[in-house]
Amino acid sequence: MPLRTVLRESNRWLAALALAAGVAWTHAAAVAGQDAPQRAVRRPASWDPASHGSSVKPDYPRLFSTDVVHEIRIVIAANSFKAMQDDLREVIPSFGAMRMGGPGPGLPGGGVVGPVAPGQPGPVPGPGGAPVQLPQLFASAVNACSEKAVSAACSLEGTAGQCTELGGGPLVCVPPALGNFLVGRGGPGGPGGFDGGRGGRGAIRLTTRDPMYVPVTVQYDGKVWTNVGMRYKGNSSLAMSGATGGGKIPFRLDFDRYEKDSPEITDQRFYGFNKLTFSSNFGDDSQVREAFATEVFRDRGVPAPRAAFYRVMVDTGDGPQYWGLYTMVEDPADGAMLQAQFGKSSGNLYKPDGPGADGVAGGGGNVAPVAHQPEERVGRHRVLLRP
Secondary structure, X not given: OOHHHHHHHHHHHHHHHHHHHHHHHHHHHHHHHHHOOOOOOOOOOOOOHHHHOOOOOOOHHHHOOOOOOEEEEEEOOHHHHHHHHXXXXXXXXXXXXXXXXXXXXXXXXXXXXXXXXXXXXXOOOOOOOOOOOHHHHHHHHHHOOOOOOOOXXXXXXXXXXXXXXXXXXXXXXXXXXXXXXHOOOOOXXXXXXXXXXXXXXXXXXXXXXXXXXXXXXXXXXXXXXXXXXXXXXXXXXXXXXXXXXXXXXXXXXXXOOOOOOOHHHOOOOEOOEOEEEEEOOOOOOOOOXXXXXXXXXXXXXXXXXXXXXXXXXXXXXXXXXEEEEEEEEEOHXXXXXXXXXXXXXOOOEEEEOOOOOOOOOOOOOXXXXXXXXXXXXXXXXXXXXXX
């Protein structure tokens, strides 16, 4: 056999051997990878699959029984709580120029309108005056503009303001900065006013944006959940908690919000629930309106979230403080409610936004998509929402 032929055949065999070796090595590596144990995530010492795991069904009887007042405890690091309070001053427009009571110009009562830390005292009565009541304040603000035009100067108990139209209602005397904020011409921290510029059809937005989240520790029934996301929530209830100085602020909990930063809590749940909200029962002296109303709806076959009463204790570094009696409400966007009442957690979920939620203005109106809503599908529903 000629030398050239021998070399050619040898190279061919060498190439085949190399290819076979490569295939064998790749297969061996793949098998080894399959056989190798997955690197287990080290769960927190307090982790219990029955209460923290994502495979358990939502435990409605445990969390939403209404024949008892539950208690939940939350621990917030002092620096995180300070960040929440500083952030709240940006979320709620500044009412600092408007004083309630005390010597000199001001409204009857005492204290300064503005966000107050939960658990802290509210307005202090001024000399000879009781804490201001919002209905009385609103009536005085309307009377101050009874014969004036929009944007006209006015005075509310000695505080300079301007006559502002809110949602098509009567003119109200409010400080200029706040008036501009309410009607959407800007203000502290960003635009406010009527969402979407709907000419008075939308909700009056009293906050500049959603508040910030911070990681907290949650304690319930002897168990502990770590790195839970917590933020304040609400619009009118959030703004008025600052305006009245009561300090009882609504909030929400997101149990796996920080799973990327803390893999040990991946898919963390609270007895099957991912997100829960805590309403402050703003404007409800009975404290039972929300829980009662949602139960009536469900009793008559109308889907509605479940609610229960919770005593909330919070430690921000100075020991546990009683924040008040809250109504814990399941978040429809969580998926548990959709699964329980509709039989599936997929589909489109919408949130009413504004008085009546008639879905008329702008084709989609004041019914805003919240979850499970691919944008290409929203247009189809807008057609159905038109009168």
